[in-house]
Amino acid sequence: MNSLWHHRVSIITGSYGSGKTEVAINLSLAKRSFYGNEAIVSLIDVDIVNLYFRSRDKFEELAKRGIHVIAPAGDLRHADLPALPASISGSLHDTQQQVVLDVGGDPAGATVLGRYQADLPEGSYDMILVVNPYRPYTDNVDAMQRLISAIESKSRLRITALCNNSNLMGFTTPEDLLRGQDLLGELEVRTGLPTAFVSCVPAIAPAVSVMLPNVPVLQLGLYMLPPWATGNNYAGEV
Amino acid sequence: MKQRVLMKGNEAIAEAAIRAGCRFFFGYPITPQNELPEYMSRRLPEVGGTFVQAESEVSAINMVYGAAGAGARVMTSSSSPGISLKQEGISYMAGAQLPAVIVNIVRGGPGLGSIQPGQGDYFQSVKGGGHGDYRLVVLAPANLQEAVDLVTEAFDIADLYRNPVLILGDGLLGQMMEPVEFRQSTPRELPAKDWATTGLCNHNGQKNVINSLVLHAIDLEAHNIHLQEKYALIKVAEQKAELLHCDDAELVVVAYGSTARIVKTAIAQLRDQGHRVGLLRPISLWPFPEDAFAKVMPVAKDFLCVEMSAGQMVEDVKLVVNGARPVHFYGRMGGIVPTPNEIATQVLQIMGVK
Known part of the structure; x- marks a missing residue:
């Protein structure tokens, strides 16, 4: 088994702007690379809150890399409507599929998960809270704890682990992840939730591994880049 | 923790406004600027401010008129179709010489258009989207740090000239994320708001009236000449590139x-x-x-x-x-x-x- 997940279904949640989509895309790629080319890996975009920088925007690109993106089709792909394809339930029940759910931000975005509560019995999924303490309203442990309660209440599911995605985008240093881990450490103590992994760009991954030797690192290839960014940095490797 | 915070454009604009002393926000939801009022609704009560989700954009801009008239720093935001609805109120504010900051996070148009980014509201912004001879100062940031800095300055410019200032962004700027720093800016020397309707006891028993109705043609022309003189000053002093x-x-x-x-x-x-x-x-x-x-x-x-x-x-x-x-x-x-x-x-x- 891989250290980044324990179950077939990984649910990626958190506050908006915490980096859920990058984590979800790269976790899908990690699953694909772990299980090999025969594996069916579905990335389910249930983000009905956000409207730009969504998994569905990379539909074609991810398809080429063996990831099946499930999202509203046709015109609905470009809308911010609470419309979800029926095939989501199919993927959740298909034991042959590896599934990653990219959930909308905040309790508002997590509400959509409540719809799938019956498809997701406790113990059948990992539900990972992505945390970036450099974002407003998740910059302290009390706020993180409130977020956990609110997301669990709206989604009717249990968060099972944490992801330390401390970052200031291009300005991120390994020390930023270390400082973030201090906060997550306290959150671990208070909630009993373990840190499943830290996530960062490949350039700082070796230094992060040295500083945080007990936590697996998910290297992030960046997909949600603005149109003026040059060059892509596709890693998606563990 | 570092001074820098990772923020979405809409959030960064809202936080910058609060740090510039904005304590009132009136708005109505529309994509792709919703994070701005959402952030304000959460943050303003923390600093003793007031957030109202109005029943429409028309109501919101008239609430802005009221708060500005009472001398408060006040903001509203919307996206293209919603800004169109606000135009009557904006013209009234320019006429009554009321300072406020208005944010337009532009989407595709015309009509309902799309929720994707656009710059099709340039004419509306700089040529006067509402009626009458008036000008808005229009500032267009290209990154989030600049958005933060310009919002801060926009409140000063608005107060200095007693004129609404428009921050013109687009969906991309509103939705993207970048680290920003809320730094101390050099505040401008601003005149006292002795024209504001803050109660007779606060202006020596003299009645202050906020109004854009000037029935006598000679008076209205004189008022317009005054506005034009003010715009001429702005034209010289406030160019940025x-x-x-x-x-x-x-x-x-x-x-x-x-x-x-x-x-x-x-x-x-x-x-x-x-x-x-x-x-x-x-x-x-x-x-x-x-x-x-x-x-x-x-x-x-x-x-x-x-x-x-x-x-x-x-x-x-x-x-x-x-x-x-x-x-x-x-x-x-x-x-x-x-x-x-x-x-x-x-x-x-x-x-x-x-």
């Missing part, structure tokens, strides 16, 4: 907001290939930065205006250049964002490079 690689630029690209950042990427590529291309980025769209054009004119042979519209700012570029140089245009519409390669191709065509 960025010049990049313009010292030796034979071709100057003119672009604002998000588009200017894409142009920068294109220019970096073109410069690497040895082409003498520069960027003139208007930051104030009104007043249009005419002085910056005067600086680049001696070397520039051609201008290329790039917009996410059918071509609106290009008309102002032509007015400034006044026929002295060819002014070309390249634009995308409907929420399509041009790529650096598209822009580079246009530049090379104009420069006659095969």
Whole structure:
């Protein structure tokens, strides 16, 4: 088994702007690379809150890399409507599929998960809270704890682990992840939730591994880049 | 923790407003600016401020009128169709000389259009979207740090001239994330708001009236002349532009907001290939930065205006250049964002490079 997940279904949640989509895309790629080319890996975009920088925007690109993106089709792909394809339930029940759910931000975005509560019995999924303490309203442990309660209440599911995605985008240093881990450490103590992994760009991954030797690192290839960014940095490797 | 915070454009604008002393926000939801009122609804009560989700954009702008009239720092925000609804109120505020900051996070138009980014509201912003002879100061940030800094300054400009200031962003700027710092700015010296309706006890028993109705033609003309004199002052004092690689630029690209950042990427590529291309980025769209054009004119042979519209700012570029140089245009519409390669191709065509 891989250290980044324990179950077939990984649910990626958190506050908006915490980096859920990058984590979800790269976790899908990690699953694909772990299980090999025969594996069916579905990335389910249930983000009905956000409207730009969504998994569905990379539909074609991810398809080429063996990831099946499930999202509203046709015109609905470009809308911010609470419309979800029926095939989501199919993927959740298909034991042959590896599934990653990219959930909308905040309790508002997590509400959509409540719809799938019956498809997701406790113990059948990992539900990972992505945390970036450099974002407003998740910059302290009390706020993180409130977020956990609110997301669990709206989604009717249990968060099972944490992801330390401390970052200031291009300005991120390994020390930023270390400082973030201090906060997550306290959150671990208070909630009993373990840190499943830290996530960062490949350039700082070796230094992060040295500083945080007990936590697996998910290297992030960046997909949600603005149109003026040059060059892509596709890693998606563990 | 560092001073820098990772923020979404809409959030950064809201936080900057609060730090500039804005304590009132009235708005109505519309994509892609919803994070702005959402952030305000959460944050304003923490600082003793007031957030109201009005029943419509028309109500919201009139609440802004009221709060500004009482001397408060106040903001509203919306996106294209919602800003259209606010135009009557904006004209009233310009007429009554009320300071406020209005944010337009532009989407694709016309009509309901799309929720993708656009720059099709340039005419509406700088030519007076409402009725009557008035001007808004229009500031167009190209990154989130600049958005933060400009919002801070916008409140000062509004108070200094007693005039509404419009922050013109686009969906991309509202939705993207960047680290920002809320730094101390050098505050301007601002006149006391002795005109505000704060109660007779606060202005020596003298009655203050906020109004844009002037029934006598002679009085209304005098009022208009006063406004025009004020706009003339602003035109001289408040021009802002960025010049990049313009010292030796034979071709100057003119672009604002998000588009200017894409142009920068294109220019970096073109410069690497040895082409003498520069960027003139208007930051104030009104007043249009005419002085910056005067600086680049001696070397520039051609201008290329790039917009996410059918071509609106290009008309102002032509007015400034006044026929002295060819002014070309390249634009995308409907929420399509041009790529650096598209822009580079246009530049090379104009420069006659095969």
